[in-house]
Amino acid sequence: MSTLSLNKASPDPSGGADPLARYRRSAHWKPLEYLFWLLPVAAYFLFPGNYLLLSQIAITGLFALSLDLIFGYAGLISLGHAAFFGVGAYTVGFLGTNGLGDPILGLVLAAVFAALLGFLSSFLLLRGNDLSRLMVTLGVALMLYELANKFTSITGGVDGMPGIEVKPILGLFDFDMFGRVGFVYSVVVLFVLFWFARRLVHSPFGQSLRGIHMNALRMPALGVPVNRRLVKIYTIGAAYAGVAGALLAQTNQFVSLDVLSFQRSADLLLILILGGAGHLYGGIIGAVVFVVINYFLSDMNPQYWQFWLGLILVLIVLFARGGILGTARQWMDSRRRARAHSRTGEAS
């Protein structure tokens, strides 16, 4: 604990700068990351017939990223993250049906409203344990679902809200029916928000979140206002989810009740766990895997798909708790250690 506080406040002249340098190094972009972001560009040229699917991946990835911020980094479990997604989607819906279809305006307002809800509901999460957090997040999402279900005059209820008008982006690029513009637009939004999230988690603020995740009782001793940090990150995560919902509404030009459903929250948790929480990329990789598998398996009865989904969840929990990224990292670490071990073995 003492070393940690030194690193944070006043670097010890006798080599305390080293850990700081390590943080800075970890904040640099790595070659693999550049490669990763080339993937959507490659996908643009390789799969011109699948833009709708690709933009779905990008949107789901952004949604998972939003949960990763609050769950993977700050450790707040949520079973109702669809609430913010839905608020974002319905915001775009209202704007679109009222003639305010500018996409950027939609994104901003969706983020604002979702953040507002996130800010207000975050205070409900500061007390209690994980179970009551689960229940409260679930409860908030269900309340919104119930509201959207009952106020059919505004939301269309179960039938949804068709015919949302979305204007061209910046007045230049109109959404086409193949989803080409929608895909580029979603990826750009995802990248910008990802870049910001990456800055965020590598900042002192992000480090303090990790600290809170590891030990929420000690962080006040380091001068970190735990509750305020949690409120902040929850609000940010909510805003991200709102943007993801807005993107979905804009690219589909349709909003229905399922944006708020329990299934969506549960799927999201699965996606993040599948990819690996707390890596930023985990959610996006999980989204790629999830959406692609879903696409191929949904030709079968969708109920079969749910069975495999459940099986995947159970298996992850039992055997691969870190998800794809966590397991890969573990595997790489153990290999590196084995290699180092054999090398020292030969030397001696």
Add this chain to the structure above:
Amino acid sequence: MTIFFDGVAFGMLLFLISVGLSVTLGLMNFINLAHGAFAMLGGYACVVLLNRYGVPFLATLPVAILVPALAGIVLEKTLYRRLYAASELDQVLFSIGLVFMAVATAHYFFGAQQQPLHLPDFLQGQIHLPGMDVGVYRLFLIVVGLVVAFGLQWSVIKTPFGAKLRASVDNQRVARGLGIDVNRVFSLTFALGSALAGLGGAMGVEMLGLDPEFPVKYLVYFLIVVTVGGSGNILGSLYAAILLGVADVAGKYYIPQIGAFIIYAVMVAALIFRPHGLFGRSHN
């Protein structure tokens, strides 16, 4: 008055199903979101026997109790046990996975439609009392619920098994040291909880309906009963379930516009102001 009575009957069903969850959650600290799946299993066992094989309704109930109990024991021994020490998140994910699988399996075997159930004649009809009409089946539910509640409370407090259970929960290591087979106690408790859920599921086909989405649809209700009642608290669950049942039925009758909204709002409020439940023990 009829609404009140229906609400109490609904609450009894909720109690029967959730009390097992309350026990696993409060006594074994396991968040088992798949609990409703055991109730669904009981429900299907009852409906299949009744409709396909013509077994009388009352005779199906023991089967509806036994099948989930056996499933509970098997799952507890093979899967659940590995996760007692796991984090809450792992337990939640694991049990959501089980729910998904249960829902898909039910779809596969029984289809998406609601299952019909024809009650025997002596459970149908109404008794006319001054001021209210009492459905015979509702009365039957209430009686069974009360019997189960007080039976459970009595056995936890008075029987040797109840004492072992309480000991295992309070301090596993010491309980082991005293020669209590903690694993066995937990297995049996889990099976008992599943059995009660199965009973509730079977008796609830008439009121709650039965379709593959059952475990998801009523999950929140079960959780509300447990959290409001205070987990691990049998009588607390009973009060909470009745309260919830009456509030839900009355709310849907008098102000249908907002539907289930009130229930969720009340739950969130209760969780904030009384994190250990309205009837829970404050220490813990």
